[in-house]
Structures are given as structure tokens and as C-alpha cells.
Amino acid sequence: MKYICLGYYDPAKHANMTEDERNAMFDEGFEYDDYLRANGYAGAGIALQPSETVLTLSWKNGKVATTDGPYAETKEQLGGFGVLEAWDMNHAIQLVSQHPSLKYGALFEIRPAGDLNEMIKRSEQRRLKGAAR
Amino acid sequence: MPPTAPEDVSRFIETLYRSESGRILATLVGLLGDLDLAEEVMHEAFATALDRWPHDGIPDKPRPWLISAARFKAIDGIRRRARFDGVERDLALHLEAHRDETRIHESWQEEEIEDDRLRLIFTCCHPALPPEGQIALTLREVCGLTTEEIARAFLVTPATLAQRIVRAKAIIRDKAIPYQVPVSQELSARLGAVLLVVYLVFNAGYSAVATGAELSCEAIRLGRLLLELLPEPEMMGLLGLMLLQESRRVARSSAEGELILLEQQDRLLWNRDQIAEGVSLTGRALASRRFGAYSLQAAIAAVHAEASSTASTDWRQITLLYDRLIRIQPSPVVELNRAVAVAMCEGPEEGLRLIDDLLAGEELANYHLAHSARADLCRRLGRLSEARASYEKALALAGQEPERRFLAGRLRELK
Numbered sequence: 001m002k003y004i005c006l007g008y009y010d011p012a013k014h015a016n017m018t019e020d021e022r023n024a025m026f027d028e029g030f031e032y033d034d035y036l037r038a039n040g041y042a043g044a045g046i047a048l049q050p051s052e053t054v055l056t057l058s059w060k061n062g063k064v065a066t067t068d069g070p071y072a073e074t075k076e077q078l079g080g081f082g083v084l085e086a087w088d089m090n091h092a093i094q095l096v097s098q099h100p101s102l103k104y105g106a107l108f109e110i111r112p113a114g115d116l117n118e119m120i121k122r123s124e125q126r127r128l129k130g131a132a133r
Numbered sequence: 134m135p136p137t138a139p140e141d142v143s144r145f146i147e148t149l150y151r152s153e154s155g156r157i158l159a160t161l162v163g164l165l166g167d168l169d170l171a172e173e174v175m176h177e178a179f180a181t182a183l184d185r186w187p188h189d190g191i192p193d194k195p196r197p198w199l200i201s202a203a204r205f206k207a208i209d210g211i212r213r214r215a216r217f218d219g220v221e222r223d224l225a226l227h228l229e230a231h232r233d234e235t236r237i238h239e240s241w242q243e244e245e246i247e248d249d250r251l252r253l254i255f256t257c258c259h260p261a262l263p264p265e266g267q268i269a270l271t272l273r274e275v276c277g278l279t280t281e282e283i284a285r286a287f288l289v290t291p292a293t294l295a296q297r298i299v300r301a302k303a304i305i306r307d308k309a310i311p312y313q314v315p316v317s318q319e320l321s322a323r324l325g326a327v328l329l330v331v332y333l334v335f336n337a338g339y340s341a342v343a344t345g346a347e348l349s350c351e352a353i354r355l356g357r358l359l360l361e362l363l364p365e366p367e368m369m370g371l372l373g374l375m376l377l378q379e380s381r382r383v384a385r386s387s388a389e390g391e392l393i394l395l396e397q398q399d400r401l402l403w404n405r406d407q408i409a410e411g412v413s414l415t416g417r418a419l420a421s422r423r424f425g426a427y428s429l430q431a432a433i434a435a436v437h438a439e440a441s442s443t444a445s446t447d448w449r450q451i452t453l454l455y456d457r458l459i460r461i462q463p464s465p466v467v468e469l470n471r472a473v474a475v476a477m478c479e480g481p482e483e484g485l486r487l488i489d490d491l492l493a494g495e496e497l498a499n500y501h502l503a504h505s506a507r508a509d510l511c512r513r514l515g516r517l518s519e520a521r522a523s524y525e526k527a528l529a530l531a532g533q534e535p536e537r538r539f540l541a542g543r544l545r546e547l548k
């Protein structure tokens with residue numbers, strides 16, 4: 001099964017680390033990522049730039065509104081996400097719980113990937129019917 | 134073997150996981166003494182198989198191949214971790230030292246593997262774990278079900294179920310619960326806990342119409358495994374009980390999922406093979422004279438299974454069996470069932486008197502089946518307004534949708 005793994009970090013904590021600490025965190029983390037990939041557990045992963053770079057779109061008063069920054073303001077920032085291929089949720093937990101960046105204060109959210117295929121198929125049928133009318 | 138198409142291999146591996154993962158995991162726990170590590174390397178071994186078997190072909194003996202691959206993974210993994218915390222170096226050295234010893238190959242003999250499974254069952258059903266943790270862990274580690282499958286069967290979210298498993302594993306780790314079958318003086322008490330887990334898994338499957346079949350099958354599979362390993366009379370009784378109850382699955386509900394009571398069931402739909410096996414196991418358990426509550430419940434189920442209709446059922450025999458059951462396992466629910474049996478052989482008035490006595494106590498006041506049993510007896514006695522009142526109470530307390538629809542239907546008939 002596929003799980004989406006969202007990794008959060010606290011920028012303030014990062015700023016207080018020494019360069020050696022930061023390097024150790026990255027080296028251990030990337031090494032573990034290599035292990036995940038080598039065993040076929042890790043699918044696509046994408047890192048994100050800091051949340052100052054975020055632009056949020058929403059619908060306000062009948063038109064699209066844009067605002068700076070992330071939708072939810074929290075101390076922790078979303079640092080990146082990846083797709084994890086695991087047997088079940090506890091296997092995903094086991095894989096993520098060994099990620100070295102946890103020791104450096106990172107947080108992970110594990111969410112089972114949804115399957116929209118059925119929903120899409122039904123939507124297509126509705127739209128086809130609509131077009132035929 | 135020649136190379137095989139990747140999709141065939143992955144289907145083969147999926148099936149292999151379902152049938153073999155319990156055995157492989159138990160063997161690895163036996164070798165490594167660590168459930169988390171065993172699971173991790175087992176998954177790695179399956180991943181390796183997925184990668185290699187399409188090119189190399191499926192090995193003649195997939196299980197030893199996987200165990201061996203997992204062992205090498207364990208050595209690598211412990212080395213990797215030892216770099217960070219240094220505590221597992223001893224285990225790595227130990228495994229490495231025994232890397233090529235044939236002793237380990239011999240230990241993959243069928244018998245040894247089954248012993249490892251038995252050890253793992255006792256660990257998963259250890260009384261230090263909360264009951265829901267025991268059930269979840271047994272289904273996942275011994276039966277090879279996924280977190281999501283177990284969550285669906287128990288109607289909880291995967292996240293909730295996943296945490297039960299995480300917590301149960303943490304208790305095993307923190308309390309250093311050993312992977313072993315308890316010594317003989319402890320065995321009967323600990324076996325009781327194992328039987329209870331199997332029974333609870335079966336019950337969860339029995340009452341859930343939609344998701345139940347799978348859980349009941351798992352419980353029966355576990356029961357067979359346990360009986361093979363520990364041929365105790367109560368184990369026979371429990372397996373017999375489960376088979377006898379399961380024999381009615383098809384007859385118990387309509388195609389639309391509506392409940393059908395024993396009296397209205399088409400007895401031709403009862404599974405004769407399951408009944409024959411259940412009756413024979415129950416007979417063996419009773420003959421041992423060392424039987425307990427499961428064997429007695431099985432004996433009651435056997436009387437039902439062998440009757441051609443409710444009218445021709447030997448209700449007096451059933452009442453006597455309930456008397457014995459109450460003696461070794463007194464409980465208001467057993468008393469309630471006895472009252473229903475008494476109503477069947479001595480008439481509804483006598484049964485109603487017993488149920489009213491029971492309802493006067495507090496324990497059954499919120500038990501929907503007590504009220505629906507009372508309603509049924511009132512209905513048969515023509516006391517319709519009392520019957521309606523009791524059906525309404527039962528409906529207010531019933532949780533499962535098919536039961537609610539059944540009670541609502543009965544109420545409509547009386548209006």
C-alpha cells in the first residue's frame with residue numbers, strides 16, 4: 001500500500017544547531033533515505049522551500065484571492081513529502097520511526113494514500129450523461 | 134526455474150505472504166529474539182524476492198530462501214544500527230558467527246517452525262498487554278492480516294488500530310516479555326488467555342454480518358493451529374464450538390443481510406462438514422473429562438446442530454448443559470440462555486419468570502438480548518403490550534444494524 005509521509009520541522013530549532021549538528025542530521029537522514037530506496041520502500045519524494053515562499057489560493061467573495069504564506073500557521077513547517085510503499089500502516093510506522101531526523105526534532109505525518117479511481121469513473125459517467133443530454 | 138513474468142511473481146508473492154508470513158516471522162523472532170527487527174527483515178526479504186525472482190525464477194523452496202535472505206538483512210541492519218547506538222553489536226557478531234552453520238538450516242524444520250509460532254502466540258496473548266492489543270497483535274503477527282484489514286473488521290480507523298499494535302509492541306519490549314511457551318504450572322492459566330483471544334476474534338466475526346466471515350475463518354485457522362500444537366480438551370472444545378457456530382453462517386442471514394433466527398433457518402443450508410467435525414471434536418473433549426466452559430458451549434451447539442427443527446430439539450438436554458455451564462462459569466448471560474431453553478421445554482411462563490428475575494438484577498438491564506428474549510416470550514403468551522414495550526427497550530439498546538432492523542420489524546408486526 002502507498003502512504004504519504006509529510007515531514008515537519010521547526011525552523012527555530014534548525015537555526016540554533018551548529019553546522020556539525022546540521023550536517024550530521026542531513027547525512028544520517030539521506031543515508032536512511034538511501035536505505036528506503038534500495039529496498040523499494042520509497043517512491044517519489046519532494047523537498048519544499050521555506051514557508052515564506054508559499055502562495056495560497058482561495059475563493060473569496062466570488063473570485064480567487066491570493067495570500068502570502070501557508071494556509072495554517074503553525075510553529076512547525078512542512079519540509080517535504082514522500083511516497084512510502086509499505087505492507088500496511090504498522091509497517092509504514094516502523095519504517096518512518098527509524099528515520100534519524102526524528103531524533104533532531106522532526107515530526108512525521110503518515111497518511112494512507114486515497115484511491116479516487118472509483119470516484120473518477122463515476123464522475124466521468126455523470127459528465128458523459130450530461131454531455132449526451 | 135525459468136524467469137517468470139513480474140506480475141505473476143508479484144501475485145505469487147502476495148499469496149505466499151498470506152500463507153507463509155506467520156511462519157516466517159515466528160522463525161525469525163526465534164532466531165533474532167526481537168519482533169520489530171524480525172518484521173523489518175522479513176519485509177526486506179519479501180522486497181528482495183519481488184526484485185530478484187522475476188529474473189532468477191521462483192526458488193523451489195521459497196520459505197527457506199526468504200528466511201535466509203532475512204537473516205542476511207538482519208546482519209546488515211544490525212550493523213547499520215550499531216553504528217548509531219552500539220548496543221546491538223553483540224547480536225550482529227553472534228549472527229555472523231553462526232552464518233554458515235547447518236544447525237540453523239536444520240532449525241527450519243517444520244516442527245521447529247510450528248514451535249516458534251506457538252511461542253509467538255503466547256507472546257502476543259500475554260496478559261500484560263491490554264485485551265484489544267492482544268487481539269490486534271495476534272491477527273497481525275500470527276495470522277498475517279494487515280493493520281487496515283483488522284481495523285475494518287473491528288470498525289475502527291487504521292490509525293487507532295495501528296496505535297494499539299505500536300503500544301502492545303512497546304509493552305513487549307519494555308517488559309522484556311520472552312518469546313516462549315510458559316512452563317507447565319503456568320500453562321493452563323496462560324492457555325486460557327490464548328483461548329480467550331481466539332474466542333473474541335471469532336465472536337467479533339460472528340456478530341458482524343458484513344465483515345465477519347474473514348475474522349471467523351482466521352479464528353478457526355488459529356484454533357486448528359493451536360490444537361495441532363497443544364491437543365488440550367478445551368482447545369478441542371473451542372474449535373468444535375467455532376465450527377458448529379460457523380456451520381450456520383449462510384442460514385443465519387438473508388441475501389439482504391436480514392437476521393434469521395434459529396427457528397426460521399433453513400437447516401439444509403447448514404454446513405454438514407463443519408457440523409460433523411465440530412461434533413466429533415466436542416465428543417473427544419467431553420470424553421476427556423477434563424473439559425471446561427468452551428466444551429460445554431460446544432456441546433450445547435452440537436445439540437442444536439443435530440436437531441432437524443426447533444420443535445424436535447432436545448431442550449431438556451440443553452437446559453442440563455446450561456446448568457453445568459453455570460456451575461463452572463456463572464454469568465447472567467449464561468442464565469439468560471438457560472431461561473430461554475427452560476421456556477422451550479417447560480413453557481413460556483416459566484422462562485418469563487426466570488428472565489424477570491434476571492432483569493431485576495442490574496447486570497442485564499442494558500443488555501438488548503435480555504429484553505428481546507423477554508419480548509418474544511410475552512408475544513407467545515399473547516401479552517402484546519408488554520411484548521411491544523420490551524422490543525422497544527431492546528431496539529433502544531441494540532447497536533448492530535441487522536439486529537435493529539429485525540427488532541423494528543417485530544415491533545411493526547405487533548402494531
